[in-house]
Amino acid sequence: METIRKLIRKQSLEKLYNNLAANRKVYAPVIAADKKAEYKYNPGFADVTFDHIRSTLSVKNIVFPKVENLFFYENSKTESTITDIDLDKIPEVVLWGAHPCDNAAFDTLRSIFCWDTKDEFFSRRLEKLTVIGLGCHSSDEYCFCTSVGLSPSSSRGSDILLTKLQTGDYQAEILTAKGNEIVSSFPDLFEPLTDEKVDITEVKQKFSHKQVTEKLAGAFEHEFWIANSLRCIGCGACAYVCPTCACFDIQDETKGKNGKRYRSWDSCGFGLFTLHTSGHNPRHVQSQRWRQRIMHKFSYMPDRNESLGCVGCGRCSSGCPVDMNIAEQLEALQNI
Amino acid sequence: MDNLILRAKELLENKTVQVVIGYEAGPTGVVRPAFISDPANADSLIYDERCVQNLAVYLTKPEVKHLGRIAIVSSLPVMRSIMMLISEQQISYDEIVVLGISADGVLLDIADLSVMQGYIDKSDLSNPVKYKELLAELKKLTPAEKFEYWQKELSKCIKCYACRQACPMCYCTRCTVEVNQPQWISVQSNAHGNMEWHILRAMHLAGRCISCGECGRACPVGIPCHLLTMHLTDQVYNYFKVYAGTSEKMNSVMSTYEPNDKESFIV
Numbered sequence: 001m002e003t004i005r006k007l008i009r010k011q012s013l014e015k016l017y018n019n020l021a022a023n024r025k026v027y028a029p030v031i032a033a034d035k036k037a038e039y040k041y042n043p044g045f046a047d048v049t050f051d052h053i054r055s056t057l058s059v060k061n062i063v064f065p066k067v068e069n070l071f072f073y074e075n076s077k078t079e080s081t082i083t084d085i086d087l088d089k090i091p092e093v094v095l096w097g098a099h100p101c102d103n104a105a106f107d108t109l110r111s112i113f114c115w116d117t118k119d120e121f122f123s124r125r126l127e128k129l130t131v132i133g134l135g136c137h138s139s140d141e142y143c144f145c146t147s148v149g150l151s152p153s154s155s156r157g158s159d160i161l162l163t164k165l166q167t168g169d170y171q172a173e174i175l176t177a178k179g180n181e182i183v184s185s186f187p188d189l190f191e192p193l194t195d196e197k198v199d200i201t202e203v204k205q206k207f208s209h210k211q212v213t214e215k216l217a218g219a220f221e222h223e224f225w226i227a228n229s230l231r232c233i234g235c236g237a238c239a240y241v242c243p244t245c246a247c248f249d250i251q252d253e254t255k256g257k258n259g260k261r262y263r264s265w266d267s268c269g270f271g272l273f274t275l276h277t278s279g280h281n282p283r284h285v286q287s288q289r290w291r292q293r294i295m296h297k298f299s300y301m302p303d304r305n306e307s308l309g310c311v312g313c314g315r316c317s318s319g320c321p322v323d324m325n326i327a328e329q330l331e332a333l334q335n336i
Numbered sequence: 337m338d339n340l341i342l343r344a345k346e347l348l349e350n351k352t353v354q355v356v357i358g359y360e361a362g363p364t365g366v367v368r369p370a371f372i373s374d375p376a377n378a379d380s381l382i383y384d385e386r387c388v389q390n391l392a393v394y395l396t397k398p399e400v401k402h403l404g405r406i407a408i409v410s411s412l413p414v415m416r417s418i419m420m421l422i423s424e425q426q427i428s429y430d431e432i433v434v435l436g437i438s439a440d441g442v443l444l445d446i447a448d449l450s451v452m453q454g455y456i457d458k459s460d461l462s463n464p465v466k467y468k469e470l471l472a473e474l475k476k477l478t479p480a481e482k483f484e485y486w487q488k489e490l491s492k493c494i495k496c497y498a499c500r501q502a503c504p505m506c507y508c509t510r511c512t513v514e515v516n517q518p519q520w521i522s523v524q525s526n527a528h529g530n531m532e533w534h535i536l537r538a539m540h541l542a543g544r545c546i547s548c549g550e551c552g553r554a555c556p557v558g559i560p561c562h563l564l565t566m567h568l569t570d571q572v573y574n575y576f577k578v579y580a581g582t583s584e585k586m587n588s589v590m591s592t593y594e595p596n597d598k599e600s601f602i603v
């Protein structure tokens with residue numbers, strides 16, 4: 001649909017939020033005890049922050065929870081009975097106030113989860129999600145959305161995108177039918193937009209992702225990987241805080257006769273990730289795993305999924321215990 | 337830190353070592369580990385109060401061992417980790433050169449293992465002062481309050497295992513959580529699985545943790561998991577009067593039995 005721009009006053013935002021939260025799950029950012037932002041379900045409006053730069057964790061858990069039960073089973077001596085998960089019970093969720101990088105990531109995830117076989121769990125969760133995004137009026141040294149084809153005001157992935165106006169009120173861009181449904185439900189809260197002076201931060205471009213992708217095509221054996229990954233300790237922090245990392249592990253857990261099969265987040269940074277049953281590990285050292293991380297996001301995904309595997313949120317770098325700064329490394333890779 | 341830079345250059349130039357592991361400030365100003373192989377790059381080495389990561393974690397990594405003999409910038413926790421790794425036969429002192437740094441940031445002359453032993457012997461080995469207060473606060477809680485506190489903290493865990501990977505003592509090539517035939521502990525990240533993981537981790541470090549606090553620092557979601565192992569450090573000292581990483585010949589208290597061990601925990 002064609003984008004419609006409207007005005008929503010600061011005080012109307014509270015009414016909109018409370019109306020939505022009255023009968024839906026609304027996932028919104030608050031400032032936690034450690035002063036960092038985290039998303040919670042249905043916090044009071046007074047606690048919802050409009051000024052955070054990035055939450056520690058991304059919001060991908062709405063569509064890709066850290067643990068997703070796939071089915072339950074009961075074993076007898078001769079057979080197993082399987083009980084499927086009732087996907088109709090997946091609740092409707094409104095994501096409130098998430099930034100453009102996080103919202104664009106839903107598209108990236110879709111390109112992975114629905115690449116070939118459509119993943120039912122992911123798809124159903126995404127269908128039930130409505131995104132009211134918030135353009136960024138602040139940023140920091142870890143942000144690099146403009147290097148990966150996005151910007152602090154990108155509307156990709158949002159159903160409605162709010163952007164702070166210099167007056168303190170908000171511009172609402174209504175982008176999809178889902179967004180339009182919300183606006184139509186509360187027509188009194190939206191007014192015609194007259195003043196369009198928005199308060200949007202500037203994020204400096206650090207590298208050209210196209211150049212990086214071109215360079216990577218011939219960089220598999222480059223010495224860069226070892227030299228720049230020695231300090232990586234091989235934890236999964238970068239993958240787990242990443243809004244687009246989609247790898248998972250499948251496990252069975254049985255207690256007596258009953259059990260369940262579930263999937264949980266996994267990371268290509270772990271040594272076990274590619275360990276074969278034979279004992280052979282094609283990625284036996286960290287440099288190969290670090291290379292995989294970059295290659296997957298900036299070479300294999302553009303090639304196979306026609307989408308970049310990174311939205312420039314900077315979480316992997318700000319959350320890394322040993323400063324494996326991805327933007328710095330991509331900038332260096334562009335020039336090797 | 338001119339002395340450190342000079343010493344690192346000298347060691348690289350005369351080929352005593354092939355790599356120096358120390359600290360540098362990255363382009364964004366964040367301090368991080370540096371692996372210096374070219375003496376010309378030794379000037380980037382720094383040492384100040386921001387240099388807190390326990391670098392001993394790299395000593396057991398095959399790709400780092402592969403580089404050759406290593407000189408490692410070592411504050412007290414790093415030295416104690418090295419001692420612990422030697423006592424557990426993970427490294428030999430001959431493979432490394434210790435560039436010891438005193439608590440006030442002065443380069444020490446750690447000529448051999450006995451000198452390092454001497455330095456550790458005269459140091460305060462109890463938990464760092466900044467954590468003692470927190471530990472004392474936690475100790476005041478009732479068991480129910482403690483359980484509630486940890487349930488809340490551990491609910492944040494995402495099972496990224498940064499706590500494990502950052503720890504020099506967690507060097508197993510295959511961790512128990514990665515064994516699923518049979519499955520010893522629940523790998524899912526929920527209240528049950530998270531609690532099991534953190535209890536397992538803490539118990540495996542009882543008597544082996546040298547109180548560097550690296551696990552808590554590495555945690556991306558800010559769980560103070562170092563308080564669990566530090567509490568056990570206190571417990572082990574109370575029961576057995578030993579601190580980890582104090583001798584190349586020390587036996588782990590949790591895997592040895594002495595006839596005079598206290599048995600007051602047996603009801």
